[in-house]
Amino acid sequence: MAYIEIKNLKFKYPNTDREILSEINLNIEQGEIVVVCGKTGSGKSTLLQNLKKEIAPAGDLSGEININADKVGFVFQNPEHQVVTDKVYSELSFALENEGVSTDEIKLRVAEISEDFGITDWYFKNVDELSGGQKQILNLASVMVSNPEVLILDEPIAMLDPIAKESFLHLLGRINRDFKTTIIMAEHDVKKVSYLADRIVAI
Secondary structure (H helix, E strand, O other): OOOOOEEEEEEOOOOOOOOEEEEEEEEEEEOOOOOOOOEEOOOHHHHHHHOOHHHOOOEEEEEEEEEOOOOOOEEOOOHHHHOOEEHHHHHHHHHHHHHHOHHHHHHHHHHHHHHOOOOOOHHEEHHHHHHHHHHHHHHOOOOOOOOOOOOEEOOOOOOHHHHHHHHHHHHHHHHHHHOOOOOEOOOOOOHHHHOOOOOEEEE
């Protein structure tokens, strides 16, 4: 069995007969970087959200989704939509606190991810002091501090300037290489991310 297996997936939102997803079949192996592309409204975001049950949209879903991983992380398109606290340190520790991780372990893991992402200088900043690109890097670090085996990103560079886009994509490449994290990313402009991808899937 593939690491992630999607079989005959169909989905439609409530109060509509239109299937936003129809007969989606996709296998993804552990450690792959897969870019999902398609026109606006093609169902990229819907597909990705259905891969993380905690944020799966309401609607009529049929078919199978099998993910052989304990943890799936998700980064949204808009950096503002993922921030839940006002301080950088609090943002980095938020998920671990919810998981019941000990205070000492939280301090260690936050310090490690901050060093690895080069954001130690942000520790005591207010989140609203950060640029859009910095917020998206913070969102990524806040997800990765929990060590997910699968990382899903919904057009994460769409709202970033060119320099911030390059920094963010560089981090994704390092995450895949250093942590062997499986990455699934939706992107409208495939040219910007094609060099990272093992495969590009169109829907």
